[in-house]
Amino acid sequence: MDMSYDVAVIGAGVVGALVARELTKLNIRVALLEKRNDVAMGATKANSAIVHGGFDAKPGTLKAKLNVEGTALMPLVCNELNVPFGNNGSLVLGFDEEDMETLRSLLARAAENNVPGVRIIDREELLEMEPNIAKEAVGALVSATAGIVCPYELTIAAVENAVENGLSFIRNCEVQGIDFADSEFVLHTTLGDIRSQFVVNAAGAYAGDIARMIGDESVRIQPRLGEYYLLDRAVGLTVTHTVFQCPGKMGKGILVSPTVDGNLLIGPTALDMEEFDNVATTAEGLEKVKILATKSVPSVSAKNAITSFAGLRAHPLNDDFIIDYSPVNRRFIHAAGIESPGLSASPAIAKYVRSLLLGIAGDLQSRNDFDPVRRKPVRFRALNDKQREELIAQNRAYGRIVCRCEMITEGEIVDAIHAPAGARDVDGVKRRTRAGMGRCQGGFCGSKVVEILARELNVPLNEITKFGGGSDILYDKTK
Amino acid sequence: MVVIGGGPAGLAAALRARDCGVKRIVVLERADTLGGILEQCIHTGFGLHYFGEELSGPEYAHRFIELLQKTDITVMTDTMVIGIDKNRVVTAVSPEHGLMKIEAKAVVLAMGCRERPRGALAIAGSRPAGIMTAGTAQKYVNLDGYMPGKKVVILGSGDIGLIMARRMTLEGAEVKMVCELMPFSGGLTRNIVQCLDDFNIPLRLSCTVIKTHGRERLEGVTVANVNERFEVVPGTEEFVECDTLLLSVGLIPENELTKELGIALDSVTGGPIVDEMRQTEFEGVFACGNVLQVHDLVDYVTLEAQLAGEGAANYILGNNQAEKVYVRPECGLGVRYLVPQKINIKNHRDVKLYFRVNAIYKNARVVLEVDGTVISNKRKVKLAPGEMEDVLLKAEVLAAMREDSRVLVRVDV
Ligand SMILES: Cc1cc2nc3c(=O)[nH]c(=O)nc-3n(C[C@H](O)[C@H](O)[C@H](O)COP(=O)(O)OP(=O)(O)OC[C@H]3O[C@@H](n4cnc5c(N)ncnc54)[C@H](O)[C@@H]3O)c2cc1C
Ligand SMILES: Cc1cc2nc3c(=O)[nH]c(=O)nc-3n(C[C@H](O)[C@H](O)[C@H](O)COP(=O)(O)OP(=O)(O)OC[C@H]3O[C@@H](n4cnc5c(N)ncnc54)[C@H](O)[C@@H]3O)c2cc1C
Numbered sequence: 001m002d003m004s005y006d007v008a009v010i011g012a013g014v015v016g017a018l019v020a021r022e023l024t025k026l027n028i029r030v031a032l033l034e035k036r037n038d039v040a041m042g043a044t045k046a047n048s049a050i051v052h053g054g055f056d057a058k059p060g061t062l063k064a065k066l067n068v069e070g071t072a073l074m075p076l077v078c079n080e081l082n083v084p085f086g087n088n089g090s091l092v093l094g095f096d097e098e099d100m101e102t103l104r105s106l107l108a109r110a111a112e113n114n115v116p117g118v119r120i121i122d123r124e125e126l127l128e129m130e131p132n133i134a135k136e137a138v139g140a141l142v143s144a145t146a147g148i149v150c151p152y153e154l155t156i157a158a159v160e161n162a163v164e165n166g167l168s169f170i171r172n173c174e175v176q177g178i179d180f181a182d183s184e185f186v187l188h189t190t191l192g193d194i195r196s197q198f199v200v201n202a203a204g205a206y207a208g209d210i211a212r213m214i215g216d217e218s219v220r221i222q223p224r225l226g227e228y229y230l231l232d233r234a235v236g237l238t239v240t241h242t243v244f245q246c247p248g249k250m251g252k253g254i255l256v257s258p259t260v261d262g263n264l265l266i267g268p269t270a271l272d273m274e275e276f277d278n279v280a281t282t283a284e285g286l287e288k289v290k291i292l293a294t295k296s297v298p299s300v301s302a303k304n305a306i307t308s309f310a311g312l313r314a315h316p317l318n319d320d321f322i323i324d325y326s327p328v329n330r331r332f333i334h335a336a337g338i339e340s341p342g343l344s345a346s347p348a349i350a351k352y353v354r355s356l357l358l359g360i361a362g363d364l365q366s367r368n369d370f371d372p373v374r375r376k377p378v379r380f381r382a383l384n385d386k387q388r389e390e391l392i393a394q395n396r397a398y399g400r401i402v403c404r405c406e407m408i409t410e411g412e413i414v415d416a417i418h419a420p421a422g423a424r425d426v427d428g429v430k431r432r433t434r435a436g437m438g439r440c441q442g443g444f445c446g447s448k449v450v451e452i453l454a455r456e457l458n459v460p461l462n463e464i465t466k467f468g469g470g471s472d473i474l475y476d477k478t479k
Numbered sequence: 480m481v482v483i484g485g486g487p488a489g490l491a492a493a494l495r496a497r498d499c500g501v502k503r504i505v506v507l508e509r510a511d512t513l514g515g516i517l518e519q520c521i522h523t524g525f526g527l528h529y530f531g532e533e534l535s536g537p538e539y540a541h542r543f544i545e546l547l548q549k550t551d552i553t554v555m556t557d558t559m560v561i562g563i564d565k566n567r568v569v570t571a572v573s574p575e576h577g578l579m580k581i582e583a584k585a586v587v588l589a590m591g592c593r594e595r596p597r598g599a600l601a602i603a604g605s606r607p608a609g610i611m612t613a614g615t616a617q618k619y620v621n622l623d624g625y626m627p628g629k630k631v632v633i634l635g636s637g638d639i640g641l642i643m644a645r646r647m648t649l650e651g652a653e654v655k656m657v658c659e660l661m662p663f664s665g666g667l668t669r670n671i672v673q674c675l676d677d678f679n680i681p682l683r684l685s686c687t688v689i690k691t692h693g694r695e696r697l698e699g700v701t702v703a704n705v706n707e708r709f710e711v712v713p714g715t716e717e718f719v720e721c722d723t724l725l726l727s728v729g730l731i732p733e734n735e736l737t738k739e740l741g742i743a744l745d746s747v748t749g750g751p752i753v754d755e756m757r758q759t760e761f762e763g764v765f766a767c768g769n770v771l772q773v774h775d776l777v778d779y780v781t782l783e784a785q786l787a788g789e790g791a792a793n794y795i796l797g798n799n800q801a802e803k804v805y806v807r808p809e810c811g812l813g814v815r816y817l818v819p820q821k822i823n824i825k826n827h828r829d830v831k832l833y834f835r836v837n838a839i840y841k842n843a844r845v846v847l848e849v850d851g852t853v854i855s856n857k858r859k860v861k862l863a864p865g866e867m868e869d870v871l872l873k874a875e876v877l878a879a880m881r882e883d884s885r886v887l888v889r890v891d892v
Pocket of ligand 2: 516520560733770775776777778
């Protein structure tokens with residue numbers, strides 16, 4: 001098998017996905033290599049899902065610049081990709097004069113970073129905006145451009161759209177070594193060698209390892225764990241804004257935020273880790289989330305949690321995104337150290353990487369046949385009765401409800417499997433359709449999803465995994 | 480009459496309503512087949528009370544399915560009800576019939592229950608494959624014919640967990656232990672004996688799983704003892720190697736549709752509040768089986784469903800719909816809940832009050848009191864939360880009651 005490309009992007013998180021999509025707009029052959037069985041399996045899978053206003057980052061850094069630009073682009077990208085974006089705005093609460101001082105310095109930063117729509121409000125206005133907020137709050141910083149987006153949905157949609165436009169998405173493809181000869185990289189992967197003129201390193205927490213494969217020691221990353229609870233949708237939205245606490249005090253501060261799906265999310269903690277792939281939650285961390293969240297919103301209760309999870313931030317030791325040519329080889333571009341606000345910045349990071357590529361590759365042609373629109377997937381739940389009737393008449397599979405908590409039909413699951421870069425495992429179906437994400441957490445539909453995957457992929461039941469690799473669900477046949 | 484759910488509850492309710500003279504009955508079932516959860520319960524232990532013989536789950540269900548097939552009751556499988564509105568219009572979807580709106584005079588809710596998932600328990604640790612509810616494992620083994628694990632720890636001593644401990648052992652798996660948070664098991668005594676004791680599987684009481692380990696497939700769990708306040712006792716943490724964690728930590732009545740109608744639920748049972756004919760607080764809507772209260776024995780599901788079927792028939796045919804005067808029986812010491820939650824004293828018939836106790840009692844007495852007078856006082860060798868109990872309120876006692884009469888059930892130690 002000869003695999004040779006103009007650009008190979010390593011890592012299919014939100015950064016790699018948006019970069020790959022952006023580069024697919026050029027007249028070149030692009031590959032997106034991912035070691036896992038699906039896209040969005042790293043930091044992109046488990047984070048706060050906030051599109052930050054941009055007042056937080058230190059002025060003059062790449063973080064600040066790309067956050068503000070990315071947040072401005074986000075609604076447009078979401079619109080093209082048919083991904084829900086919620087412009088709910090954010091609040092940073094102040095509980096005493098010291099906090100208010102911090103809020104004032106954040107306001108000043110907002111001005112320096114050119115963030116629109118940021119102001120400080122008093123207690124009265126705050127309680128009017130959010131009646132369920134702690135009575136102890138004395139004021140807040142409002143950021144009007146802040147929003148929420150589902151990070152893996154964005155990633156899935158971007159890759160889907162890019163594949164439809166010609167991107168090669170290659171899963172279960174771990175890059176294990178890199179050679180450079182005759183102005184070409186040879187990536188040694190678990191699926192064989194892949195050749196490429198240029199490489200983009202978007203490997204998240206592993207970006208340092210990838211850099212070292214070409215002898216580049218400049219990317220140094222500290223993994224940092226963040227833990228969350230997700231609450232049952234039945235709880236309702238106690239708050240509509242994303243509610244932060246002041247940074248600095250009480251560690252990093254716990255946020256309470258709605259998600260685009262109508263759940264409340266509370267978290268995260270911040271714990272430095274030694275391992276790069278350990279996303280186990282800890283009893284201590286979850287306890288902290290539980291207690292600290294009530295400081296902002298007294299009525300939130302972890303009793304209503306439907307799940308808890310953790311994600312790893314790829315914290316760069318130099319404290320800023322590392323998006324640049326490798327000092328070892330300029331044909332190798334890092335998009336590394338992308339910790340928060342990496343999700344917010346991702347659309348701008350994609351454009352920035354494109355300009356870096358053009359800077360080294362010379363004038364590459366843009367394609368005129370790139371279709372930026374990703375078709376909206378069928379969402380049975382969101383339809384009215386008449387639309388549902390028409391849909392079932394077209395395809396009977398939309399008349400069979402598989403996940404009753406989220407009302408997901410067999411038709412939607414089949415679509416998710418056969419979509420470009422579609423689902424190959426149970427968690428992949430869950431992220432694309434929400435089957436198994438409701439209050440019973442797949443207790444009811446999990447086995448049916450396994451059956452549908454096996455049928456559609458034409459493999460025996462026990463070859464279906466939870467999330468690829470060794471995450472087998474079933475062993476041998478019974479006696 | 481529309482019956483939602485074709486498990487033992489739905490089947491018995493439909494049949495009884497038919498016998499009572501209701502002409503147009505439809506049973507809507509989301510699975511491909513009738514029978515409900517019984518279809519995957521291939522062990523025996525069903526029907527001892529109702530038929531006086533030991534049947535397997537499918538055998539028990541098939542007795543009713545055969546009866547049903549002899550009637551003109553309409554059955555729609557592969558059909559899921561997704562809504563009911565205030566006019567009792569039921570919305571259902573199926574691949575074959577598309578979206579349907581069915582106007583019902585009476586609705587019988589018989590949706591059963593679901594297993595409590597792990598997420599809600601928020602055990603710390605990783606999220607590998609190999610963690611599933613006991614019922615899911617039962618389906619994989621009994622219906623799909625695949626083993627979901629080789630070395631198993633079971634959390635929770637509910638009946639499904641106990642049954643699966645035996646089933647997995649018989650299929651060659653090693654079941655290491657059953658951990659139960661409470662100081663007693665929530666399962667039937669007969670299941671503890673036949674499924675654990677007979678196979679030397681330890682039941683660890685006041686013990687829980689506090690952490691899961693493993694990146695891809697489960698590699699082990701940390702178990703620990705808990706005190707009376709359910710806090711972990713430091714120093715008792717122990718790593719247990721396993722590739723499978725089965726959860727049998729309780730069942731939740733499936734009441735999403737019920738809630739949509741604004742029907743009041745009992746916070747203890749998780750099911751709707753009903754009268755002696757199992758009518759909910761929404762007129763013309765009845766409930767029976769696990770959607771009303773979690774049953775351990777299917778025999779009682781059948782009896783309960785027959786009441787609901789008769790109640791729905793009376794409602795449709797306009798029988799016994801005269802003035803209703805309700806009394807609300809009260810839970811005394813030791814009693815967690817009572818079903819029915821209210822009794823129409825104008826409906827002159829014997830009423831059985833079903834209940835569960837809150838702890839294990841030995842040689843205790845179950846006392847039924849009406850207006851301070853002891854009506855019955857029965858000695859029980861053993862009372863346990865895992866076994867449903869009942870007391871009888873006779874028609875003649877009811878007939879003598881007034882609007883402000885007080886009915887009380889309690890356990891005397
Ligand atoms: C707890 C937490 C909260 C956060 N909250 C927010 C927020 O609210 N707002 C916000 O803007 N940002 C937030 N972030 C940051 C945001 O999640 C990240 O910036 C973003 O997801 C990073 O995406 P990525 O593509 O760089 O990395 P990842 O998503 O980690 O993707 C890297 C990919 O590379 C793959 N890979 C690694 N090594 C190899 C290899 N050798 N071969 C092939 N593939 C490989 C991995 O499998 C992975 O899929 C948060 C992060 C965390 C952890
Ligand atoms: C694993 C297990 C082991 C058991 N062992 C024993 C035993 O040994 N002996 C014994 O006597 N009892 C036993 N029981 C108890 C007994 O089987 C149950 O109490 C009984 O099956 C409950 O009947 P049901 O009709 O209320 O619920 P179910 O059997 O759960 O039936 C409910 C039906 O409703 C359908 N439904 C739900 N929602 C909808 C909707 N929206 N639209 C359409 N259809 C819907 C479901 O698909 C299902 O078929 C056991 C139960 C379980 C789960």
